[in-house]
Amino acid sequence: MTRRPFTPKVVTANALLEGDAVWLTEDDRWTRDIADAELIEDEAVAEDRLLFAISQPDVVVGAYLADAKPTDTGPAPIHFREAFRTRGPSNYAHGKQAGE
Template identity: 35%
Template sequence: MPNKPVPLKAVTANRLREGDVVYLTESGLWTAWLNQAATSNDAAAQDEMLKRAEADVAARKIVGPYLVEVTEVDGILQPLSTRETIRAAGPTVRADYRKAPLVADA
C-alpha cells in the first residue's frame, strides 16, 4: 500500500492591529490572500515558517500563528477544514456592523 501524501501547510495568524486573518508569504510578509501564502509539505520547512512567524509575534505585528492544511486545486490554494474555509473567506458579519478601521495617528 503506497504512503499517504503529506498535505501542504501554510502559516496563518491574525494581524495585531486590525485582527484580520493573514498568511505568511515566501518573502516573509503577510497577506490577506491564501493563494499568496507560502506552502510546504516538509516538516523542517514548516518549522522554519513558524519561526519566521514567531519573530513577527515578538515584533507585535501578528498574533496566534499556526499551521493550516491546504490543498491546491487548479492552481488555487484551498483550506481543508471548514474553520479555515470560513477564515479565508473573510468576515462573517455584515459590513455595516463592522467597526470602522483604525486610523494611524498623525
C-alpha cells in the same frame, strides 16, 4: 504508534492591528489572500516558517500551521475553519465592512 504522513501546510495568523486573517508568503510578507500564501510541503521547513511567524508579535498573533492543498490559483484551505477564515469576519455592517 505510527506517525501520520506530513500534509501540505500554510502559516496563518491574525494581523495584530486589524485582526484580519493573514497568511505568510514565500518572501516573508503577510497577505490577506490565501492563494498568495507559501504552500509548505516539508515538515522541517513548516516548523521553521512557523517559528519565523511567531517571532513577529508586533505584526501578527496566534500563528499556526493549517492544512492546505495546491490548486491552479495557489493554496486553498482543506478544513471548514480555514475556509471560513478566508471569507473574513462573520459579523455585519460595522468598521470596514459597513461599505460593502
